[in-house]
Amino acid sequence: MSTVIEKLREYLDKAEAEQIRQLDQLVAATGLPVYKDPKTGALVWVDVRELRLRFQLSVNKIAKFVEGLSQERLYYTVCKRCGAKYFPPQADCPRCKASDMEWREVSREGELITWTVINVKPASFAHNKDYVVGIVRMPEGFNITAWVDADPSALRPGMRLRLVVGRRPGENYITYWFRPAQ
Amino acid sequence: MRRVAVVGVGISKFGYRPDVSLPELAWEAVKEALDDARLDAKDIEAYVVGNVGGWSSEPLPAVVVGEYCGLAPSSGIRVEAACASGSSAVRTAYHMVASGEADIVMAMGVEKMNESPTPTVVEFIGRAGNYFWEFENFGLTFPGYYALHATAYMNKYGATEADLCEVAVKNHYYGSLNPKAQFQKPITLEECLKSRYVAWPLKLYDSSPITDGSAAVILASEEVAKKITDTPVWIKAIGAANGTSNLSKREDFTGLEAARLAAQRAYRKAGIDPNEPVKYLDVAEVHDCFTIAEIMAYEDLGFAKRGEGYKLAREKQTYIGGVIPVNLSGGLKAKGHPIGATGVAMIAELTRQLRQEVERGRQAPIKKGMALAHNVGGTGHYAFVTILSL
Ligand SMILES: [Zn+2]
Numbered sequence: 313m314s315t316v317i318e319k320l321r322e323y324l325d326k327a328e329a330e331q332i333r334q335l336d337q338l339v340a341a342t343g344l345p346v347y348k349d350p351k352t353g354a355l356v357w358v359d360v361r362e363l364r365l366r367f368q369l370s371v372n373k374i375a376k377f378v379e380g381l382s383q384e385r386l387y388y389t390v391c392k393r394c395g396a397k398y399f400p401p402q403a404d405c406p407r408c409k410a411s412d413m414e415w416r417e418v419s420r421e422g423e424l425i426t427w428t429v430i431n432v433k434p435a436s437f438a439h440n441k442d443y444v445v446g447i448v449r450m451p452e453g454f455n456i457t458a459w460v461d462a463d464p465s466a467l468r469p470g471m472r473l474r475l476v477v478g479r480r481p482g483e484n485y486i487t488y489w490f491r492p493a494q
Numbered sequence: 495m496r497r498v499a500v501v502g503v504g505i506s507k508f509g510y511r512p513d514v515s516l517p518e519l520a521w522e523a524v525k526e527a528l529d530d531a532r533l534d535a536k537d538i539e540a541y542v543v544g545n546v547g548g549w550s551s552e553p554l555p556a557v558v559v560g561e562y563c564g565l566a567p568s569s570g571i572r573v574e575a576a577c578a579s580g581s582s583a584v585r586t587a588y589h590m591v592a593s594g595e596a597d598i599v600m601a602m603g604v605e606k607m608n609e610s611p612t613p614t615v616v617e618f619i620g621r622a623g624n625y626f627w628e629f630e631n632f633g634l635t636f637p638g639y640y641a642l643h644a645t646a647y648m649n650k651y652g653a654t655e656a657d658l659c660e661v662a663v664k665n666h667y668y669g670s671l672n673p674k675a676q677f678q679k680p681i682t683l684e685e686c687l688k689s690r691y692v693a694w695p696l697k698l699y700d701s702s703p704i705t706d707g708s709a710a711v712i713l714a715s716e717e718v719a720k721k722i723t724d725t726p727v728w729i730k731a732i733g734a735a736n737g738t739s740n741l742s743k744r745e746d747f748t749g750l751e752a753a754r755l756a757a758q759r760a761y762r763k764a765g766i767d768p769n770e771p772v773k774y775l776d777v778a779e780v781h782d783c784f785t786i787a788e789i790m791a792y793e794d795l796g797f798a799k800r801g802e803g804y805k806l807a808r809e810k811q812t813y814i815g816g817v818i819p820v821n822l823s824g825g826l827k828a829k830g831h832p833i834g835a836t837g838v839a840m841i842a843e844l845t846r847q848l849r850q851e852v853e854r855g856r857q858a859p860i861k862k863g864m865a866l867a868h869n870v871g872g873t874g875h876y877a878f879v880t881i882l883s884l
Pocket residue numbers: 391392393394395396405406407408409410
């Protein structure tokens with residue numbers, strides 16, 4: 313109970329329950345999954361074949377990144393041949409075509425470049441309160457996109473933010489976010 | 495390469511369209527374009543369909559549309575370049591004609607976004623960046639991506655939410671004069687400013703709607719074009735470029751690098767001085783999926799200097815009579831944004847503008863005979879700049 317996976321499914325099921333019940337009633341009464349659109353009067357067939365999607369993403373070549381998360385550390389990659397730095401971490405270097413990477417820990421403070429508050433959420437995030445997403449410039453020279461745990465009205469460009477890696481409250485799996493540096 | 499002309503154009507009514515299926519919606523534009531060119535479906539040698547899909551039921555829209563519109567067994571494909579899929583369809587069709595592969599090719603775009611409920615559509619578009627690094631953990635939305643630019647732009651140059659709303663007010667005004675537009679009511683600055691936040695600092699009235707719609711253009715070689723029409727409109731240049739999928743990989747959030755590159759490439763091909771493009775152009779359709787996108791477009795296209803795009807909006811310089819009229823169709827904001835159809839609709843609209851056959855009140859004065867379409871896919875993930883001329 314209370315993992316993001318279960319909570320999300322419960323939320324989406326609840327949001328759809330009323331529509332599904334109406335569809336069932338419609339089919340029982342008329343024999344057809346068909347109704348008149350209330351706005352336009354157009355005849356609409358409601359798809360009876362639901363498609364649920366949940367993808368399987370390979371993180372095999374960035375296993376070290378995943379291992380880092382489990383130790384509450386954030387890793388990036390540096391190409392051993394040409395020195396190019398990658399965040400998000402890449403297993404392959406398109407600059408020199410090498411695939412020999414060194415894994416290094418990302419430093420813990422950066423500067424806020426820009427941010428937004430997500431007020432209208434995607435279906436799969438709808439169980440969250442409004443959240444702040446920012447892009448932060450790190451001393452290594454790359455940027456990181458992540459949630460910013462702060463009052464958005466207190467945010468300013470160039471403000472110093474501290475990187476946090478851990479179990480995100482309410483979601484219960486390990487990810488990374490920023491909060492204002494002390 | 496051969497010269498290529500637009501010889502026929504069609505646009506469906508944009509909006510919420512539960513009254514038609516995807517192929518029926520496509521046919522509205524296809525029929526109008528065929529009639530405009532005085533051609534039959536059997537005259538079309540090949541066709542290219544811009545469609546993003548996901549929210550709609552047909553996974554192979556090109557073949558479904560081709561069958562319904564009588565375009566089979568000509569060759570047809572679907573292309574995807576996010577919100578610029580329509581422009582990529584036009585570009586592919588252009589290459590087929592320019593290269594000599596075919597003499598008459600149709601580019602069309604069709605999208606039925608309302609086949610899915612709004613939260614699902616929001617979900618699909620939000621996933622359209624770099625899925626794992628932007629969406630999976632951080633739930634970015636499409637307005638959210640543009641809001642990241644809006645925040646950066648406003649902080650750097652001092653533009654206000656009211657400046658952004660000026661774009662919405664203009665585009666709704668022109669949309670009210672376009673019978674094909676989704677929204678046909680003008681709005682006030684106050685209404686825009688009072689609308690609720692979608693992704694702060696962008697509000698509902700800063701945002702284009704979820705739209706069903708289709709558009710079609712028929713392209714022909716010079717030899718064929720001169721036989722079938724007295725009013726060919728030539729595709730003078732198409733510039734295209736890509737940006738990174740992951741926004742965090744970008745240096746700058748006050749403009750779209752891909753759009754700047756696409757414009758430079760198009761201007762070079764068309765012989766337009768990139769420092770003064772407005773001297774060559776009568777009218778432009780630019781990508782205003784959000785009001786900040788139109789402001790950035792003014793700068794990326796060289797209509798305004800860097801950091802001064804919002805002043806064009808504030809001073810109403812992009813209405814008819816200003817420095818350059820922009821989005822006289824109502825733009826994506828008021829005309830609507832059926833993602834795969836948008837780029838094709840831009841070319842159809844500008845063709846009609848150059849032929850001087852759009853409705854009174856939104857016809858640009860045509861003096862130089864050149865028009866520009868700027869179509870961005872994603873948040874500068876793709877960009878196409880197309881120059882049309884008489
Ligand atoms: Zn390398």
